[in-house]
Amino acid sequence: MSxxxxxxxxxxxxxxxxxxxxxxxxDVTHQRELITNPGGKAFILETxxxxxxxxxxxxxxxxxxxxxxxxxLSDGSLVETTICLNEQSIECTCHVRPHQDMEVxxxxxxxxxxxxxxxxxxxxxxxxxxGLLIKRPSIHFNQTHPGLRxxxxxxxxxxxxxxxxxxxxxxxGILMMAKDDKMHQKWLNFYHHEDRLVASHIFGYEHLKKGKxxxxxxxxSITSFAGDWMTAxxxxxSWAVKQSFVPKPTMARKxxxxxxQTVGLSTFGINAGHDxxxxxxxxxxxxxxxxxxxxxxxxxxxxxxxxxxxxxxxxEWIPTKFNHDNLKLIKxxxxxxxxxxxxxLVNPNRSDKxxxxxxxxxxxxxxxxxxxxxxxxxCPANPYTMDFHVKRDTIVLKESNVDAFYYDISSNNLIKTCxxxxxxxxxxxxxxxxxxxxxxxxQTKQALxxxxxxxxxxxxxxxxxxHLKTLDYAQARAWAQPASTLETYPFRHLILRQEASVIxxxxxxxxxxxxLRLDGWGKLVKEIGTLFYHTVAKTYLxxxxxxxxxxxxxxEMIEGIENKSEEHYIGFKARDYxxxxxxxxxxxxxxxxxxxxxxxYLAYGKMIRPLEFKSPMTNFDYFHYNHTPEVESYEARGTxxxxxxxxxxxxxxxxxxxxxxxxxxxxxxxVTIDVTLPSRxxxxxxxxxxxxxxxxxRESVIKTTIQNGQTIITLDLDQRSVVMLKVTD
Numbered sequence: 179m180s181x182x183x184x185x186x187x188x189x190x191x192x193x194x195x196x197x198x199x200x201x202x203x204x205d206v207t208h209q210r211e212l213i214t215n216p217g218g219k220a221f222i223l224e225t226x227x228x229x230x231x232x233x234x235x236x237x238x239x240x241x242x243x244x245x246x247x248x249x250x251l252s253d254g255s256l257v258e259t260t261i262c263l264n265e266q267s268i269e270c271t272c273h274v275r276p277h278q279d280m281e282v283x284x285x286x287x288x289x290x291x292x293x294x295x296x297x298x299x300x301x302x303x304x305x306x307x308x309g310l311l312i313k314r315p316s317i318h319f320n321q322t323h324p325g326l327r328x329x330x331x332x333x334x335x336x337x338x339x340x341x342x343x344x345x346x347x348x349x350x351g352i353l354m355m356a357k358d359d360k361m362h363q364k365w366l367n368f369y370h371h372e373d374r375l376v377a378s379h380i381f382g383y384e385h386l387k388k389g390k391x392x393x394x395x396x397x398x399s400i401t402s403f404a405g406d407w408m409t410a411x412x413x414x415x416s417w418a419v420k421q422s423f424v425p426k427p428t429m430a431r432k433x434x435x436x437x438x439q440t441v442g443l444s445t446f447g448i449n450a451g452h453d454x455x456x457x458x459x460x461x462x463x464x465x466x467x468x469x470x471x472x473x474x475x476x477x478x479x480x481x482x483x484x485x486x487x488x489x490x491x492x493x494e495w496i497p498t499k500f501n502h503d504n505l506k507l508i509k510x511x512x513x514x515x516x517x518x519x520x521x522x523l524v525n526p527n528r529s530d531k532x533x534x535x536x537x538x539x540x541x542x543x544x545x546x547x548x549x550x551x552x553x554x555x556x557c558p559a560n561p562y563t564m565d566f567h568v569k570r571d572t573i574v575l576k577e578s579n580v581d582a583f584y585y586d587i588s589s590n591n592l593i594k595t596c597x598x599x600x601x602x603x604x605x606x607x608x609x610x611x612x613x614x615x616x617x618x619x620x621q622t623k624q625a626l627x628x629x630x631x632x633x634x635x636x637x638x639x640x641x642x643x644x645h646l647k648t649l650d651y652a653q654a655r656a657w658a659q660p661a662s663t664l665e666t667y668p669f670r671h672l673i674l675r676q677e678a679s680v681i682x683x684x685x686x687x688x689x690x691x692x693x694l695r696l697d698g699w700g701k702l703v704k705e706i707g708t709l710f711y712h713t714v715a716k717t718y719l720x721x722x723x724x725x726x727x728x729x730x731x732x733x734e735m736i737e738g739i740e741n742k743s744e745e746h747y748i749g750f751k752a753r754d755y756x757x758x759x760x761x762x763x764x765x766x767x768x769x770x771x772x773x774x775x776x777x778x779y780l781a782y783g784k785m786i787r788p789l790e791f792k793s794p795m796t797n798f799d800y801f802h803y804n805h806t807p808e809v810e811s812y813e814a815r816g817t818x819x820x821x822x823x824x825x826x827x828x829x830x831x832x833x834x835x836x837x838x839x840x841x842x843x844x845x846x847x848x849v850t851i852d853v854t855l856p857s858r859x860x861x862x863x864x865x866x867x868x869x870x871x872x873x874x875x876r877e878s879v880i881k882t883t884i885q886n887g888q889t890i891i892t893l894d895l896d897q898r899s900v901v902m903l904k905v906t907d
Contacts, residue, residue, distance in 0.1 A: 182238050184245045186263045188402060191245065193220075198236055198247050200261075200290060205402045207266070208350035211294060215374050218291030221249065221257055223274065224382065226281035233257070253277040259287055268400040272381075274392040282392045283606075284382025284546075286365075290354075290400070293375040296347020302368055303407030304329070305340035307656050307665040308641055308695075309683030311407060315345075318672055319370035327369040328380075328546040331356075332612060332642040335591030335665045336549040338366045339642045339684050340418070344410035345377060346403070353403055353410045354379065358396035359421040361644045363594045363608035365546060383542065383595045384608035407681060408787050415687045418643065425647045427690040427782070427831050434635040434650040437582070437694060438781045441514060442467035442769025444696045446653060447729040450477035450517060451499050452745045455507050456736050461726075462511045464762040466871030467769050470723065471508060472584045472637075472653070472696075473500075475518040476747045480528065483747035484729075488523055488554070491530025495570050498577045505578060516582035516637070517574060521567060522556045523587050537562045540597040547593055548668055557596050558589070558614035559603040567618050572625050575634065582635040583626070584653065589615040590640035591665075612644050619648035640665065641684055641693045651694040653725065656680040658699035658713050660818060661706065661800040663811050670811060676818070682720040682785070682826075689785045690831050695722035699804060702726060702734050702762050703755035707800040708846075711764060711898055712820055715842035718768040719826040719900075721780055731804040734758070748806070764898055768842075770869040776902055779838040783828030789839055789853045793821035796845040822849055823895065835907040843895035855882070855889040855905065863891065866902040875902070 181192040181201060192202035198220030203212040223230040235250035243263040248256055256275040261268060270288045294300070295316035302312045306329055312318060319325035330337035342355035343366055354377055356364055365380035379398045403409055418424060443465055448454050450473035461469055475482040480494035489495045500517075508515045526535045539557040544550075556563040571583055594611040596603065603610040619636055626634035638645070641652035655662040657680055659673050672678035685695065698717045700710060717724045731750050732740045734757035743750050772780045802814045822845035830836040843849045855863075868876040880903070883890045895901065 182240050182245060184240055184243050184261070184263055186243050186265075188266050189263045189268060191261060191263065191268065193238070193245060193247065195238065196236070198238075198249060200288070203290065205350060205352075207402055208404060210350050212352060213290065213292045214294045215292035217372065217374055218289055218376060220247070221259065221272070221289065222286035223257060224283045224285070225276075226283060226386070253280065255280055257285065261288070266402050270398040270400070272394045276389060276391065278389040281386055281388045282382070282390065283386060284380050285392055286378050286380045288379060288398060288400070290377045291371070291374050293345065293377060295375070296351070299348040300345065301347070301407075302343065302345050303410060303681065303683065304343040304368060305338045305366070305683055306334070307680070308334055308339045308654065309681040310666065310669065310678065311681045312669065312672060312678045314677065315368065316375055318677055319375065321370070323671075324371065325369040326367055328548070329366050329368070330547050330593050331364050331366055332361060332644045333547070333591060333593050334640040334642050336547040339640070340414065340687060341366065342410070342414045343368055343377075344403075344407055346406070346410070350402065350404045351410070352377075353401040353413055355399050355401070355414055355417070356396060357399055357417060359423065360395065361423060361609045361612045362395065363606075363611075380546070383606040385604040386597075386606040387604075407683060408686060411683055411686045418687060419691070423644055423646060424688075424691055433633040436468075436514060437470065437635050437651060439777060440468050440773060441470040441723065442773045443726070443765060444470045444472065444723045445726045445728070446472045446696065447474045447518065447727060448733070449474050449501075449741065449745060449747075450504070451501055452476075452741070453501055454504055454733075454741065456739060457733055458504060458507050458511070458513070460736055460757065461762070462513060464759055465766050465769055467766075467773050469513045470582075471513060471515045472518055473504070473515060474728070474747055475520065475586075477517055477578075481747075482520060485748065488520055488525040490525045490528030490534060492566065492570055494529050496573050496577065498574055500578050509579075514581040516580055516584045517578065518584050518586060521585040521588055522558065522563070523553055524556055526554050533562060537601070541593065542595050542597050545593055545595070549591075551593060553587060553592075555592065557598065557601050557603075557611075558618055559596065559607060559610055560601050564618050564621060568622050568625050571622050572629055575626055575629055582637065582650075585636070585638040588638040589645060590638050590642045590652065616645065616648045619645065623648065641695065643684075643688065646688065646692050649693060651696060653696045655697065655699045657697040657717050657720070657722070660811070660814070660816065661709055661713070661802045662699040663802070663805055663809050667809070667811070674816065674818070685721045686785045689721050689828075690782060694781075696725040697722050698724040699727045700724060701731070701755070701804060702758050704758050704761070705753075705755045705801055707798065709798040709800040709818065710761060712798050712824065712844040714765055714768060715824040715844045715900065718772055718780065719824055719840045719842060721785065721826070723772075724765055724768065727804060729804065730806055753803070766871055767869045767900060770871045771875070771900060771902065774869070775866050775875045776838065776840070778830050778832070779828035780840075782831060783838070784831050786827045786829050786837070788825045788827040789855065791823070791825075791851045791853045793823040793851060794845070794849060795819050796822040822847075823851060837905045839903040839905065840900065841893060841895060841903070842900040843897060846897050848897055849895045851893050851895065853891050853893060855891065857888070862906050864904045866904065867899065869900065
């Protein structure tokens with residue numbers, strides 16, 4: 179029996195008549211067989227009691243460009259799938275019609291199994307943790323490290339911050355994306371299974387009920403393209419920014435102005451309940467521009483700390499126990515402050531425990547994630563949680579007069595599933611959970627603004643596109659790898675071998691739409707190593723704020739003083755590492771760039787493809803001690819070889835003909851590079867350098883050289899310096 183086939187000018191797709199699996203996927207445009215080792219399953223159906231991949235009957239219908247399959251299961255249930263060739267894209271949908279006694283939880287479809295390795299040039303670019311690039315997953319994904327077997331969305335700690343990933347080689351590739359503007363729970367997977375590379379999509383956990391159909395409410399698209407992760411991101415962005423969950427670009431927004439325009443540095447985890455004015459003063463004096471301080475969690479009435487030490491009801495959160503000398507100094511200096519909150523994480527065995535226990539989120543087991551979610555979280559879909567959240571934060575604002583709020587272990591790093599049958603959502607929850615988080619953030623923000631008579635920005639751990647309208651900033655650690663851990667830890671072994679790297683994928687798609695990133699996992703001590711200089715440059719030039727982080731280790735020693743472990747919210751080892759003012763001076767250069775000449779670009783601009791050039795490679799050393807001894811990378815030392823010059827590029831959204839290119843030499847040697855400007859009518863090229871907090875940058879008009887019809891500029895970059903090249907038509 180011959181295979182079933184559909185085709186058009188761009189694709190040839192064939193399925194096996196007996197197994198239903200996709201056996202051939204041929205990219206006509208690029209003349210590439212995408213499946214070289216066919217096998218696997220046509221679908222994977224998960225019910226309350228079983229995982230089903232077999233069937234008793236298969237009916238297939240085809241037209242020129244559409245293939246529909248109906249799989250009949252042993253109990254009479256039907257799994258119906260449709261694949262349609264639509265120009266350069268393949269559009270997939272599915273429908274499960276269960277037996278009246280079957281409770282359908284999820285369906286994995288489409289499944290593209292046995293993918294080519296693109297002759298050893300294969301690359302995976304996934305929106306995992308806001309952007310991860312892995313070279314040769316055909317080699318590195320295996321039985322021990324299967325890759326992204328379950329990558330939940332929207333969940334950017336263990337899964338996907340956006341609804342796409344790309345797999346490509348040197349000449350072509352495919353982009354898999356979900357065209358879903360309603361933010362449903364799904365999984366976007368790329369993994370190794372039975373000696374095959376597999377790309378797949380899972381939908382489910384939305385409305386779990388016996389006999390309830392599962393109908394995919396959106397299309398899953400597979401698109402052919404030639405290029406790299408930025409090419410794929412451009413394709414996704416052209417769809418995404420038109421969706422209802424994306425706001426207008428930030429230049430038009432009035433919220434969080436100080437966060438985008440005024441502050442040049444962030445700190446994270448400075449004790450809220452103890453006097454830390456020594457550090458607050460020194461940071462402010464040496465930086466020269468305002469700082470955003472996210473104080474640690476130790477401000478609640480009952481201690482809020484790491485390792486599961488959390489308050490229960492409202493009476494254990496308030497009254498607050500901030501050190502008001504800290505708050506007063508921050509205000510006097512013109513800096514800004516937010517409290518660290520585990521906003522939905524509670525202790526169910528303390529005060530108000532009857533209500534809290536009744537409203538806890540019930541996570542599925544297993545959760546289909548590398549995080550098992552061992553948390554006691556309030557389910558956001560319940561009115562109790564909304565009331566709790568708004569009341570608590572408005573009281574905190576009244577008592578402390580903070581400028582913003584930060585939420586840890588919150589929506590961006592939790593799976594959007596609740597298995598409770600007594601909450602104010604369907605069993606499973608899915609997009610109802612995401613919508614509930616947005617409702618709570620929106621109502622909280624409105625209540626805070628009414629009290630403060632000004633906008634009060636909200637931020638959370640990690641970033642997901644579903645909260646672009648309700649959150650203003652996000653805290654992360656990935657851009658500091660390998661001198662960090664947490665969201666990128668499953669791939670640290672590949673990062674150390676330079677077979678994987680974090681990429682600014684989320685920023686490339688959404689930079690002008692919001693969610694300012696705080697990253698860097700930094701300390702201002704020479705002991706952390708020279709990788710510091712590369713991380714600072716990467717963080718600022720990719721549009722973020724560098725973050726000095728004091729969660730798991732002491733602050734820098736200033737005037738012979740180091741903060742004590744017993745005053746902290748988790749124990750740490752004394753270090754006696756002195757504060758290094760030269761490192762702060764380096765940060766100051768970038769902070770000044772961001773808040774002055776570079777602000778329309780680094781804070782608000784549209785990230786575009788940077789210029790290509792040859793950068794010398796430099797060895798950077800690191801020491802990772804800012805964590806607990808339980809993690810494998812604790813006190814890890816090493817050296818990584820990276821390009822000396824970090825670069826990025828932005829288009830000014832209020833003047834699209836105004837483009838800025840940034841170049842930072844992060845090495846301790848002078849570097850000369852030749853950059854080629856794109857083909858365009860260039861009227862003026864201006865170089866900005868010598869960024870000082872007490873004045874404007876130095877400007878000089880650059881002469882260009884024409885070589886073979888291309889515009890060439892030679893840049894001499896001093897050691898550990900940054901320049902901005904402004905090009906106008």
